[in-house]
Amino acid sequence: MENRNIDFIVRRYRKGRFSPEAGWHRFGVVPVSAWHRFRVAAAVAATVVLSAAAAYIYKEYHVAEPTRQSTPVSAVSPLTEVKVIDFENAPLAEVVRKIETVYDVKVLNLPDNSSDYELSLHYEGTPTDLIAVINDILGTQMTVAEK
Incomplete structure (x- = not known):
């Protein structure tokens, strides 16, 4: 960087003014609590477990469709x-x-x-x-x- 750019930053720097937390607050984004993260992770884990269980049950108890006998249609115009x-x-x-x-x-x-x-x-x-x-x-x- 040039000397001019460094001088500009040094003159205008104030502690806490350029922090990431302040920037997120300006955009209206608030930090998420640890409890909220845990609930989201638990919901994702429950979805994965239920999907796996449903796939297992389907595979285990899936009854093959009975074979259908076709009857020839002879009166086709x-x-x-x-x-x-x-x-x-x-x-x-x-x-x-x-x-x-x-x-x-x-x-x-x-x-x-x-x-x-x-x-x-x-x-x-x-x-x-x-x-x-x-x-x-x-x-x-x-x-x-x-x-």
Whole structure:
């Protein structure tokens, strides 16, 4: 430090004026009593002990979930079956063929100029919703029926 800085401190120093306790009091922070610290430590210790006890009890008495037997559902309509289908610059006729193959349905009212349309999309859902989306995009009137 320079001499000027030391002179400034020497001239203005007063005992107790620059103490940390006085600084904390100016900020409104009061020292915590030993009893308060003990209560906080006891609360933390109790939380740790209770958590450990709960984990032990859960591990010791946890009953495995009984196995469930699944029954096959045989009456699922292809019109409500959700599947994933992807197209990349595919002509509409190819898209319709793939929809009919994947969903096992029949697409009706394919436009005469289907070779003029190309689609790129990723779709997850039912064939009815997929054809509705294609109709909205291309302005066609196609419908879906079960085979």
